Amino acid sequence: MSTVVEFCEIYKTYHLGKTEVPALRGISLAIASGEFVAIAGPSGSGKTSALNLIGCIDKPTAGRIIFAGQDVTEIPLPALAAIRREKLGFIFQTFNLIPVLNAYENVEYPLLLRHFSASERKQRVMQALERVGIADRAKHKPNELSGGQRQRVAIARALVGDPAVVLADEPTANLDSVTAGEIIALMRRLNEEQNVTFIFSTHDTRITQAARRLIHLRDGRIAGEEVADA
Amino acid sequence: MLKFIKLAARNVFRNKRRTLISLLVMIFGACALVLAGGYMLFSFWGLRERTIHLETGHLQIYHKDYFHREEDKSLELGLDSLQTIRAIAAANREVNLITPRIDFSGLISNGDKSVVFLGQGLDPEREAQMIDDFGRPESIMTLSNGTEDEVVLGAGLAKSLNVKTGDYLTLMSTTADGALNALDILVKGTFSTGISDIDKRFLKVRNETAQRLMNTARVRALVLLLNRTEMTEPVRQDLQAQYDQAGLPVVVKTWLEMAPYYRSVVGIYNAIFGFLVLVIFVIVLASTANTIIMSISERVQEIGTLMAIGTSRSKLVQLFLYEGLVLGLLGAVIGLLVASGLSWWINHANIMMPPPPGWEEGYRLQIRIEAWLVVAIFMLILTTAVISTLLPAIRATRMKIVDALGHV
Numbered sequence: 001m002s003t004v005v006e007f008c009e010i011y012k013t014y015h016l017g018k019t020e021v022p023a024l025r026g027i028s029l030a031i032a033s034g035e036f037v038a039i040a041g042p043s044g045s046g047k048t049s050a051l052n053l054i055g056c057i058d059k060p061t062a063g064r065i066i067f068a069g070q071d072v073t074e075i076p077l078p079a080l081a082a083i084r085r086e087k088l089g090f091i092f093q094t095f096n097l098i099p100v101l102n103a104y105e106n107v108e109y110p111l112l113l114r115h116f117s118a119s120e121r122k123q124r125v126m127q128a129l130e131r132v133g134i135a136d137r138a139k140h141k142p143n144e145l146s147g148g149q150r151q152r153v154a155i156a157r158a159l160v161g162d163p164a165v166v167l168a169d170e171p172t173a174n175l176d177s178v179t180a181g182e183i184i185a186l187m188r189r190l191n192e193e194q195n196v197t198f199i200f201s202t203h204d205t206r207i208t209q210a211a212r213r214l215i216h217l218r219d220g221r222i223a224g225e226e227v228a229d230a
Numbered sequence: 231m232l233k234f235i236k237l238a239a240r241n242v243f244r245n246k247r248r249t250l251i252s253l254l255v256m257i258f259g260a261c262a263l264v265l266a267g268g269y270m271l272f273s274f275w276g277l278r279e280r281t282i283h284l285e286t287g288h289l290q291i292y293h294k295d296y297f298h299r300e301e302d303k304s305l306e307l308g309l310d311s312l313q314t315i316r317a318i319a320a321a322n323r324e325v326n327l328i329t330p331r332i333d334f335s336g337l338i339s340n341g342d343k344s345v346v347f348l349g350q351g352l353d354p355e356r357e358a359q360m361i362d363d364f365g366r367p368e369s370i371m372t373l374s375n376g377t378e379d380e381v382v383l384g385a386g387l388a389k390s391l392n393v394k395t396g397d398y399l400t401l402m403s404t405t406a407d408g409a410l411n412a413l414d415i416l417v418k419g420t421f422s423t424g425i426s427d428i429d430k431r432f433l434k435v436r437n438e439t440a441q442r443l444m445n446t447a448r449v450r451a452l453v454l455l456l457n458r459t460e461m462t463e464p465v466r467q468d469l470q471a472q473y474d475q476a477g478l479p480v481v482v483k484t485w486l487e488m489a490p491y492y493r494s495v496v497g498i499y500n501a502i503f504g505f506l507v508l509v510i511f512v513i514v515l516a517s518t519a520n521t522i523i524m525s526i527s528e529r530v531q532e533i534g535t536l537m538a539i540g541t542s543r544s545k546l547v548q549l550f551l552y553e554g555l556v557l558g559l560l561g562a563v564i565g566l567l568v569a570s571g572l573s574w575w576i577n578h579a580n581i582m583m584p585p586p587p588g589w590e591e592g593y594r595l596q597i598r599i600e601a602w603l604v605v606a607i608f609m610l611i612l613t614t615a616v617i618s619t620l621l622p623a624i625r626a627t628r629m630k631i632v633d634a635l636g637h638v
Contacts, residue, residue: 057537081537082542088540090538096532098536099244101240110540112234
């Protein structure tokens with residue numbers, strides 16, 4: 001399997017007024033295509049910072065990030081929009097659907113940015129909605145959907161453009177335990193059946209147990225790593 | 231693009247009350263501009279037509295040197311070859327009426343007192359035709375075509391000379407040869423221009439009387455009334471070319487060149503209207519910007535999401551501009567419809583305005599709507615709405631995605 005994300009001695013420091021707050025302190029890691037990886041750790045351990053950097057929505061203070069074979073460290077943030085659009089899918093803790101769009105339109109939105117034809121958009125959107133089991137709710141607005149249904153729509157939106165990596169920031173944090181279990185099972189199935197690469201940041205032990213690979217962060221450093229048996 | 235405009239339209243109506251307030255501001259702005267602009271156009275039209283029918287005609291034909299040098303003798307730079315000049319003008323289909331005029335000056339005396347006067351010779355019947363419905367030609371119509379020389383006096387001049395209709399006065403002036411001449415003249419009535427200083431000096435006689443006094447067959451100018459005001463310039467060019475070709479030493483002037491008062495009124499009105507446009511522009515700008523800023527501040531996390539999933543900054547600015555466009559389009563269309571309704575009502579409500587200076591009676595308030603005015607107001611509101619969106623939209627795209635995503 002080829003490497004899809006590579007961190008080389010990554011540092012990330014935030015500035016709060018005159019105080020410097022180190023979030024990541026020299027992390028190096030590599031994630032291969034098709035992996036189901038969870039980044040776990042207590043609050044402030046740097047997992048969200050790491051996910052932001054993989055997602056090309058933030059820049060490291062030092063170090064190099066290779067994403068899908070491309071050094072993204074030197075590319076200015078606005079220009080990274082194209083990489084996010086074409087190679088990344090995002091799943092958020094609070095679902096982050098566009099409230100004025102229905103489920104179908106929410107999933108269709110990333111394809112509009114990529115100028116897919118109307119027929120291809122329709123085919124891909126319906127396929128994505130079916131894959132997450134929410135096709136029957138296609139015409140419903142987010143406020144007409146349950147939390148679990150919203151997260152399914154968000155997963156469909158993340159998957160619809162066939163991204164190299166899907167990033168999920170605490171995807172089950174706002175769901176009840178039953179729904180959270182269903183969402184984890186769904187993502188796991190998509191990983192196994194369609195070889196979609198998933199990278200999570202999470203507290204949720206159910207996700208860490210489901211993960212094939214678990215990276216522990218503490219104080220901005222990798223504190224340990226577990227790989228499940230095949 | 232249609233999908234993004236649809237998205238913008240839905241965003242516009244997220245907060246209906248706020249959008250309604252913005253729309254009301256735009257509707258108010260459109261109404262204010264249409265009513266003020268329409269009243270201005272009506273005033274321009276009224277003043278223009280009054281100026282043409284009561285004073286200047288559409289075109290005036292003078293000796294070509296009249297505006298460049300002083301005359302040594304009366305009517306030295308008057309018009310000869312009247313028949314040829316008339317014939318060329320009359321051949322033009324747009325020319326409705328041709329009337330000659332003479333200006334002259336001198337002394338007028340009641341035997342005890344002599345006063346300086348400014349006189350106008352005219353053809354009462356043709357002048358009455360030219361005045362049409364724009365005034366009352368009663369005073370000049372008293373000048374009969376009989377054997378006696380007759381005059382109508384400005385009200386102030388009549389008062390100064392203490393005369394009434396039926397009294398006789400003596401007119402004195404220099405002839406075209408430079409000699410002094412005098413005529414006994416019968417007072418047929420008085421008139422008022424509305425400007426007392428003019429009324430104290432001004433009198434009108436038939437052209438024949440003025441020509442007899444100055445011992446000449448010349449006139450100062452030929453005044454032409456056309457069928458359509460908008461044909462003034464083409465007809466001027468055509469006539470001037472023909473006169474030049476015929477070797478006639480004349481110049482054709484338009485009513486606008488001969489109407490400094492009209493030009494200054496238009497200048498003042500335009501300045502006032504320009505200020506009103508500026509005020510409306512600022513109000514609509516502030517209102518729309520407020521709506522968009524509020525809308526953005528409520529959607530920070532959503533903006534972060536849109537950027538995270540690959541929306542470029544330029545696309546995001548475009549999305550917000552569409553929102554401004556939708557808002558502006560609605561405001562402009564509804565505003566112009568409401569303004570049209572209001573204008574129709576005003577035009578049919580028979581609202582009488584007091585007489586302006588120099589007018590004998592008031593006039594019915596009218597809002598004159600012309601296509602260019604509607605298009606200009608539509609574009610102004612639309613453009614203002616879009617411009618007001620630009621700055622907040624650009625600021626929104628400068629947010630850091632991670633900060634925006636963390637915003638609650």
